[in-house]
Amino acid sequence: MVSDNPAAEIEDGLAQLGDSFRQAFAAAATEQVLRDAHARVLGKKGDLTLLLRRMGALPADQRKVVGEKVNQLKSEVEAAFAERLAAIERAAREADLNAVPYDLSLPGRTLAPRGHLHPLTVVRNDILDAFRDLGFVVAHGPEVELEEYNFTKLGFPPDHPATDMQDTFWIRPGLLLRTHTSNVQIREMLAHKPPLAVVSAGAVYRKDEDITHSPMFHQVEGFLVDEGVTFAELKGVLTSFAERIYGPKTPVRFRPSYFPFVEPGAEVDIGCVFCKKADGSRPGCRVCKFTGWIEILGSGMIHPVVFEHTGIDPERYTGFAFGVGVERVAMLRYDIPDIRLLFENDPRLLAQF
Numbered sequence: 001m002v003s004d005n006p007a008a009e010i011e012d013g014l015a016q017l018g019d020s021f022r023q024a025f026a027a028a029a030t031e032q033v034l035r036d037a038h039a040r041v042l043g044k045k046g047d048l049t050l051l052l053r054r055m056g057a058l059p060a061d062q063r064k065v066v067g068e069k070v071n072q073l074k075s076e077v078e079a080a081f082a083e084r085l086a087a088i089e090r091a092a093r094e095a096d097l098n099a100v101p102y103d104l105s106l107p108g109r110t111l112a113p114r115g116h117l118h119p120l121t122v123v124r125n126d127i128l129d130a131f132r133d134l135g136f137v138v139a140h141g142p143e144v145e146l147e148e149y150n151f152t153k154l155g156f157p158p159d160h161p162a163t164d165m166q167d168t169f170w171i172r173p174g175l176l177l178r179t180h181t182s183n184v185q186i187r188e189m190l191a192h193k194p195p196l197a198v199v200s201a202g203a204v205y206r207k208d209e210d211i212t213h214s215p216m217f218h219q220v221e222g223f224l225v226d227e228g229v230t231f232a233e234l235k236g237v238l239t240s241f242a243e244r245i246y247g248p249k250t251p252v253r254f255r256p257s258y259f260p261f262v263e264p265g266a267e268v269d270i271g272c273v274f275c276k277k278a279d280g281s282r283p284g285c286r287v288c289k290f291t292g293w294i295e296i297l298g299s300g301m302i303h304p305v306v307f308e309h310t311g312i313d314p315e316r317y318t319g320f321a322f323g324v325g326v327e328r329v330a331m332l333r334y335d336i337p338d339i340r341l342l343f344e345n346d347p348r349l350l351a352q353f
């Protein structure tokens with residue numbers, strides 16, 4: 001539709017708008033309503049925008065006159081918008097300030113989720129507590145260790161095939177990441193005289209990885225040195241430990257084994273917790289490789305050579321030592337089939353403990 005007098009129509013439009021936008025802005029009680037009203041005037045399809053577009057149809061002399069009026073109205077719209085917006089924001093702030101204040105001392109309505117200890121920490125603490133209650137004291141040793149304390153003084157001769165038992169991460173010749181916590185035996189025996197009853201927990205490292213072996217894992221080492229200590233004490237202490245961790249009457253068996261720093265040496269097995277029946281029988285399962293027994297630690301009577309290397313008289317003193325795999329105990333306790341699950345920090349696993 002082509003108009004006879006477009007300039008007059010635009011001016012009419014401007015006059016109408018001049019009344020209506022003020023009313024709409026004044027009536028807007030919230031920022032959103034105000035912005036919507038603003039868009040109806042100056043948005044892409046706003047009334048004033050449409051009038052502006054029609055300016056092109058005007059002859060040049062009229063365009064200047066009408067153009068000034070349009071621009072004038074545009075400035076008025078923007079100014080009125082800014083003013084109303086400021087008023088709305090002021091009112092909101094006032095309302096906030098006059099509202100009943102929050103009582104920050106009230107208890108929360110929802111309980112915030114609480115963190116908890118990692119299952120390995122729980123198991124490590126339980127193992128340490130079991131020995132603390134028997135009178136052992138807790139000691140610490142370094143993870144970066146001298147070859148001398150990790151191997152040599154424990155009776156591993158240099159280049160002896162026994163060092164292959166624990167495939168080592170070397171830092172440089174003579175310095176390594178400890179392969180077991182037995183280094184603490186050497187450090188404590190060098191630092192203190194018997195009687196000694198010591199436990200120590202910490203990370204150890206080996207080139208070893210599958211579903212039950214990790215390159216970094218944890219052990220708890222313990223040893224007791226005094227006059228007249230026999231294998232009977234070793235059996236008594238470790239049986240009491242197994243019952244404490246896995247329940248009274250847990251079957252415990254001592255199986256001959258070799259470690260260079262003990263003689264005799266024994267691995268300790270407990271009756272398999274996975275295939276145990278109500279009558280106490282254990283028919284065997286995949287976890288215990290159908291033997292009914294699971295190994296939990298290495299142990300033995302401390303070899304006289306270790307005493308000689310640490311300045312303790314082997315004619316006067318005897319003792320026993322043991323090393324427990326913390327992950328192994330945790331996997332058995334919580335029925336965790338893959339050791340890597342313990343280190344991935346997946347909340348879906350950790351939330352279960």
Ligand code: FA5
Nearest residue numbers: 180182208213214217296297298299321322323325328
């Ligand atoms: C030792 O490390 C000896 N130092 C233990 C010892 C101490 C014996 C004192 C005698 C006297 P062994 O290599 O068997 O022994 O390791 C002990 C335990 O650590 C194992 O029973 C197993 O539970 C755990 N273990 C060994 N290698 C790994 C590994 N790569 N990942 C997780 N656990 C492991």
